Amino acid sequence: MKITEKLLHIPPYISTAWENIESLHTKDNLLIINLKNTKSIEIPNLPKQIIETIFNSHAKFIENKNDSPPLNPFSNMGLSMNSGSNLSSIDSITSAMKHNPDQKDMPDIPKEVLKKIATITKIFSDEASIDIPKPEANCNCPYCQISKAMQIATGVNIENLDEDVSEEDLKFRLWDIKEHGDKLYLVTNPLDHNEKYSVFLGDPIGCTCGSKNCEHIKSVLKT
Numbered sequence: 001m002k003i004t005e006k007l008l009h010i011p012p013y014i015s016t017a018w019e020n021i022e023s024l025h026t027k028d029n030l031l032i033i034n035l036k037n038t039k040s041i042e043i044p045n046l047p048k049q050i051i052e053t054i055f056n057s058h059a060k061f062i063e064n065k066n067d068s069p070p071l072n073p074f075s076n077m078g079l080s081m082n083s084g085s086n087l088s089s090i091d092s093i094t095s096a097m098k099h100n101p102d103q104k105d106m107p108d109i110p111k112e113v114l115k116k117i118a119t120i121t122k123i124f125s126d127e128a129s130i131d132i133p134k135p136e137a138n139c140n141c142p143y144c145q146i147s148k149a150m151q152i153a154t155g156v157n158i159e160n161l162d163e164d165v166s167e168e169d170l171k172f173r174l175w176d177i178k179e180h181g182d183k184l185y186l187v188t189n190p191l192d193h194n195e196k197y198s199v200f201l202g203d204p205i206g207c208t209c210g211s212k213n214c215e216h217i218k219s220v221l222k223t
């Protein structure tokens, strides 16, 4: 038998990590362990002291778990950016993250977040040389999405920027817009060149995404 803050090992009944255990309770002479997979295990006739040790260990595990920092890298970013932009927050983002092919189909990071990252990157790349991580092609893992945003912000991705860039242009753009004919505009996502739409501002107004009230049309109207 082994009862630690990490695991519960009571052969031949159970041997598992606390994280697989939902809750504990006793009933008559039974200790009932509810597992997260909704199974439960009953262990009869354990000495009272052992049961106490088991409950204490479980409580410690839960307390420690709640103390540990959040695992979601985005929530960390939010905090560090709200408390002021600094170089170390960029470093911490990039060093905390690695290209992960398992996450290549991740949903897009909210544009607001990418925008913040790009803005901070821009501010600091003027003053110090920072290592911009290199995104992998065709990967949408959080690391690669962020690296793309950072690269665009520092102008590494020159094809996205005009020769003569104004201060306004250097601010992160959600859509690249090019005039493509009479009242016809090509709208491209600077973070994903495969995502492009044609917007027609004639009569009737339309966008190849199929909507008449989409952000592509709105962004063309703003320019």
Ligand SMILES: [Zn+2]
Pocket: 099, 100, 101, 104, 136, 139, 140, 141, 142, 143, 144, 145
């Ligand atoms: Zn990646």
Ligand SMILES: [Zn+2]
Pocket: 197, 207, 208, 209, 210, 211, 214, 215, 216, 217
């Ligand atoms: Zn559209």
